[in-house]
Amino acid sequence: MASALINVPKKAKRGDVIEIKTLMSHIMETGYRHTAAGQVVPRDIITSFTCRYNGEEIFRADLFPAIAANPFITFFTTATESGKFDFEWIGDNGFSEKASATISVE
Amino acid sequence: MRFFVTIFFTAVLIAAGIAAAGEIPLNERRSGYTFMAPDTQAIQDDDTANPGMLWVLDGESLWKKKAGTANKSCADCHNDASTSMKGVAARYPAFDMTLGRPVNLEQRINLCRARHQEASPLAYESRDLLALTAFVAEQSRKMAITPDTTAELQPFVANGRDFFMKRQGQLNLGCTNCHDDNWDKHLAGSAVTQALPTGYPIYRLERRLRNCITGMRAQNYDYGAPELVELELYLMSRAAGMKIETPAVRP
Numbered sequence: 425m426a427s428a429l430i431n432v433p434k435k436a437k438r439g440d441v442i443e444i445k446t447l448m449s450h451i452m453e454t455g456y457r458h459t460a461a462g463q464v465v466p467r468d469i470i471t472s473f474t475c476r477y478n479g480e481e482i483f484r485a486d487l488f489p490a491i492a493a494n495p496f497i498t499f500f501t502t503a504t505e506s507g508k509f510d511f512e513w514i515g516d517n518g519f520s521e522k523a524s525a526t527i528s529v530e
Numbered sequence: 531m532r533f534f535v536t537i538f539f540t541a542v543l544i545a546a547g548i549a550a551a552g553e554i555p556l557n558e559r560r561s562g563y564t565f566m567a568p569d570t571q572a573i574q575d576d577d578t579a580n581p582g583m584l585w586v587l588d589g590e591s592l593w594k595k596k597a598g599t600a601n602k603s604c605a606d607c608h609n610d611a612s613t614s615m616k617g618v619a620a621r622y623p624a625f626d627m628t629l630g631r632p633v634n635l636e637q638r639i640n641l642c643r644a645r646h647q648e649a650s651p652l653a654y655e656s657r658d659l660l661a662l663t664a665f666v667a668e669q670s671r672k673m674a675i676t677p678d679t680t681a682e683l684q685p686f687v688a689n690g691r692d693f694f695m696k697r698q699g700q701l702n703l704g705c706t707n708c709h710d711d712n713w714d715k716h717l718a719g720s721a722v723t724q725a726l727p728t729g730y731p732i733y734r735l736e737r738r739l740r741n742c743i744t745g746m747r748a749q750n751y752d753y754g755a756p757e758l759v760e761l762e763l764y765l766m767s768r769a770a771g772m773k774i775e776t777p778a779v780r781p
Contacts, residue, residue: 427587431578445576449584494581 430511432525436503444475444483445498448513448521454489470515473497478507487515503529553710553768554724561728561772562780565721574729574779582664582777585657589665592658598649604662607646611669619667620675620774623763625683632686634759635663654753655737667730667776675728675774677767690764693757694725699748705761720781726769727762729778 431445448470455467467489475483483499506528513521563571573579593604593611608614623632626641633641639662640651652659677687694705708717709725716722730738739758743750751757 427584429578429583429587431576445578447579447581447584449588494584496579496581 428511428513428521428523430509430523430525432509432527433503434526435528435530438503438505438529440503441500442503442527443498443500444509445496446473446475446511446523447494447496448473449494450513450515450519452487452489452491452493452495456489468516468519470495470513470519472512472514474512475499476510476512477501478505479510503527505529553706554713556771559726559769559772560724561726561775562721562723563729563775563778565723566779566781570779570781574775580777580779582779585661585664586668586777588657588661589663589668592662593665598643598647600646600648602647604642611666615666615669617670617673617676619670619776620673621678623759623766624678625680630682631756632683632759632763634754634762635666637754637759639663639666664777667774670774671776672773674771675766675769677763677770683763686760687763687767689757690760690762690767693761694764699743699746701746701748703746705742724768725765726772727765728769728772729775729780 427449429445429447431443433442436442450470451468452470453465453468455464455469457465459465469489469491470487473483473485473487473495474481482501485497487495507526509525509527511523511525513519563574566574573581577583590611596603596606605611619635622638623634624638625631626633626638629641636654636659639659643649643651652662694709697704697707705725708722713722713724739761740750740753
């Protein structure tokens with residue numbers, strides 16, 4: 425039951441610096457923990473996050489085992505034109521989630 | 531004779547009720563929120579940054595999902611949670627006539643599953659139970675806590691209060707020693723706070739309770755144990771009138 429929370433301003437003036445906030449539901453299991461029986465809990469993390477603004481990649485992050493559960497990634501960009509932000513999270517065990525948000529730029 | 535015994539008993543209960551409300555003066559009560567740093571408060575205030583909302587969203591989809599042999603979803607009986615569940619968390623734990631004892635939200639959800647959905651109970655601390663509880667409690671956001679005043683419930687509130695006051699464990703501490711007497715101080719860098727359960731259950735009140743009991747080096751209780759439900763009842767009575775913040779963030 426993966427779900428994402430995205431916060432992108434609905435409107436912005438051309439040239440404004442806007443903040444984009446994303447929160448993705450994920451356990452981010454490090455792969456370094458053991459069960460009571462001594463077995464390694466297999467790694468299960470998000471490995472990559474990308475954001476595209478009207479198809480053009482504007483932000484990318486690689487994620488590692490030390491990142492807490494439910495990674496909260498926030499970054500800034502300049503509002504250039506109306507359009508769509510596409511977000512993508514890729515991780516272990518075939519994890520792949522997408523989300524999008526629109527913005528109108530005046 | 532029996533009549534007079536009843537009257538006496540009721541009087542004792544009422545007296546206990548009054549005393550219970552007086553632990554921290556009403557005008558000095560503060561939600562755990564006010565003890566947090568502005569950065570942490572900002573996380574709670576922003577629904578797109580508050581991780582608790584992830585559970586609320588999951589709960590919303592579970593609300594509509596059919597389960598059990600009866601193949602019914604929560605919504606099939608309760609319809610729209612934003613109206614049917616509004617204010618429910620503000621008055622829980624509540625008295626269950628069949629069981630003859632108070633049940634908290636988690637137990638109510640599992641009772642519903644057993645009685646109406648004919649489904650297996652969800653495990654305490656499981657993602658699904660946390661999600662449903664958070665979703666139901668979120669419907670009472672910004673509403674004042676109004677503890678159930680059912681007479682049958684009052685002995686259980688009194689039990690919860692006794693638990694709160696009682697010294698226990700290797701450290702010989704009662705909840706009251708920290709949360710009534712020293713709430714304005716710090717314990718190992720963390721604010722002690724006033725034990726007012728306004729923002730739960732997203733971080734699971736009982737997990738908090740069990741943590742505190744472990745901290746006193748006392749014998750712990752299982753999730754959903756009657757003692758913990760009684761304590762939850764008493765804590766809600768302490769917080770009567772304060773606003774529900776669920777899903778809250780606490781450091």
